[in-house]
Amino acid sequence: MALSFVTTNRHKFIEVSRIAREYGLEIVQVNMSYREVQSDSVEEVARVGAVEACKALGAPCFVEDSGLFIEALRGFPGPYSSFVFRTIGNRGILRLMSGEGNRRAKFMSAVGYCEPGKDPVVFIGEVEGRIAEDVRGSQGFGYDPVFIPDEGDGRTFGEMETGEKNMLSHRGRAIKRFLSWLADEKRTG
Amino acid sequence: MALSFVTTNRHKFIEVSRIAREYGLEIVQVNMSYREVQSDSVEEVARVGAVEACKALGAPCFVEDSGLFIEALRGFPGPYSSFVFRTIGNRGILRLMSGEGNRRAKFMSAVGYCEPGKDPVVFIGEVEGRIAEDVRGSQGFGYDPVFIPDEGDGRTFGEMETGEKNMLSHRGRAIKRFLSWLADEKRTG
Numbered sequence: 087m088a089l090s091f092v093t094t095n096r097h098k099f100i101e102v103s104r105i106a107r108e109y110g111l112e113i114v115q116v117n118m119s120y121r122e123v124q125s126d127s128v129e130e131v132a133r134v135g136a137v138e139a140c141k142a143l144g145a146p147c148f149v150e151d152s153g154l155f156i157e158a159l160r161g162f163p164g165p166y167s168s169f170v171f172r173t174i175g176n177r178g179i180l181r182l183m184s185g186e187g188n189r190r191a192k193f194m195s196a197v198g199y200c201e202p203g204k205d206p207v208v209f210i211g212e213v214e215g216r217i218a219e220d221v222r223g224s225q226g227f228g229y230d231p232v233f234i235p236d237e238g239d240g241r242t243f244g245e246m247e248t249g250e251k252n253m254l255s256h257r258g259r260a261i262k263r264f265l266s267w268l269a270d271e272k273r274t275g
Numbered sequence: 276m277a278l279s280f281v282t283t284n285r286h287k288f289i290e291v292s293r294i295a296r297e298y299g300l301e302i303v304q305v306n307m308s309y310r311e312v313q314s315d316s317v318e319e320v321a322r323v324g325a326v327e328a329c330k331a332l333g334a335p336c337f338v339e340d341s342g343l344f345i346e347a348l349r350g351f352p353g354p355y356s357s358f359v360f361r362t363i364g365n366r367g368i369l370r371l372m373s374g375e376g377n378r379r380a381k382f383m384s385a386v387g388y389c390e391p392g393k394d395p396v397v398f399i400g401e402v403e404g405r406i407a408e409d410v411r412g413s414q415g416f417g418y419d420p421v422f423i424p425d426e427g428d429g430r431t432f433g434e435m436e437t438g439e440k441n442m443l444s445h446r447g448r449a450i451k452r453f454l455s456w457l458a459d460e461k462r463t464g
Contacts, residue, residue: 124311124320126358131313162362166355169315173351178371182363 088112089268090147092139094119097227098150102261105252109265116143128153128165128196129208136198136206144202148264152195152257154229156217158188167228176221176232189216193233195256197264209267211259218242226251277301278457279336281328283308286416287339291450294441298454305332317342317354317385318397325387325395333391337453341384341446343418345406347377356417365410365421378405382422384445386453398456400448407431415440 089106091113093099099115106113120139125131131151139149153167159182163170170178183189192214200206215235223231223244231244235254243251252258278295280302282288288304295302309328314320320340328338342356348371352359359367372378381403389395404424412420412433420433424443432440441447 121323122313124313124355124358134310159367160362162359162367164358164362166313166358169313169353169355170351173349173353174371178348178351181373182367182370184370 088114090114090116090143090145092116092118092120092135092143092147092149095227098257101248101252101255101257102150104248105258105261106265109269111265111268116147118142120149122151125165126161128194129210131165132196132198133206133208134198136200136208140200140202140206146199146201148197148199150195150197150257150260152193154233155192155194156183157190158183158186171228176229179217179229179232180220183217191215191217191233193229193256195260197260199264199268207267209260209263211256211261211263213237213254213256213259277303279303279305279332279334281305281307281309281324281332281336281338284416287446290437290441290444290446291339293437294447294450295454298458300454300457305336307331309338311340314354315350317383318399320354321385321387322395322397323387325389325397329389329391329395335388335390337386337388339384339386339446339449341382343422344381344383345372346379347372347375360417365418368406368418368421369409372406380404380406380422382418382445384449386449388453388457396456398449398452400445400450400452402426402443402445402448 094117103113120135122131123134128151135149139147153165155161155164192212195211197209198206213235215233218232218234221231222242226243231242233243237254283306292302309324311320312323317340321338324338328336342354344350344353381401384400386398387395402424404422407421407423410420411431415432420431422432426443
């Protein structure tokens with residue numbers, strides 16, 4: 087049976103469905119908004135979101151919330167990354183970072199999964215890196231063109247093809263943790 | 276009987292209690308967090324917040340949510356004004372606005388009121404103005420020192436005493452609408 091990924095973000099769905107295929111799983115995009123809480127933690131946003139989405143859908147499903155946390159900006163834009171991207175965008179981020187020596191940043195992803203009548207479970211993924219001096223690359227979405235992962239070769243996520251990004255990315259890591267757990271559950275459950 | 280204002284922000288409480296006194300009402304601060312939704316609308320944040328706060332408190336209460344919406348930044352920081360203030364602050368706002376010709380902005384406030392078992396009601400207040408070129412004044416809180424209301428004399432909210440700010444401010448307007456409605460309700464109800 088296909089697994090429902092509740093998201094309005096097509097980019098996320100494409101990234102995640104590619105990983106799911108490696109696990110022999112089929113996922114479907116449920117293009118539906120669910121209630122998101124204001125919180126400084128993507129983990130809480132995903133946990134509450136999974137419950138809300140599952141309630142609205144009436145079926146098992148997962149959601150994913152992620153954020154870019156910039157050290158010199160005290161964690162901005164954090165869990166509000168999507169709104170900040172729609173308003174000030176990468177240009178605004180680079181402007182805020184202009185002349186800033188400390189360019190450390192991390193991406194965090196939280197995957198929340200819920201089945202009707204059960205407690206939600208949450209899986210976290212992180213990737214450390216730094217903010218580029220300018221926008222580079224046109225792949226991925228959001229802040230990908232200004233984020234350089236430490237474990238890469240100096241390219242931004244925006245300069246990487248999906249499979250390559252999935253190997254290093256916060257979202258790839260959180261999703262793999264979730265899918266490994268799910269495979270175990272189905273085997274033993 | 277005193278009316279409960281659910282907020283963790285002491286500055287807001289002081290502003291609002293001053294207005295309440297003009298209406299012959301006493302309000303008490305219930306220093307409690309309630310669940311806030313992620314939404315581009317302060318109205319929705321206040322509506323859902325009033326329901327959540329009332330549920331948690333088990334008594335009639337009101338909440339207030341406000342945001343600064345900067346035209347050139349497509350409504351940033353909007354309903355996430357509090358988080359943005361804690362992270363990039365007024366310095367970040369001025370940086371994003373540096374060299375920007377269009378400095379139009381507005382403050383919006385939404386007051387949500389709820390009684391157990393009833394639907395919430397919401398009252399809106401707005402004030403139009405512009406973003407200052409630098410931080411001016413130390414009164415008020417948040418973005419007050421960078422916001423110049425159109426109806427004033429060129430001073431920022433940060434350069435105004437509470438009573439003066441309340442005459443012009445988004446929050447003052449929303450609260451007065453709420454308290455007028457409440458007085459009518461109590462008379463006719």
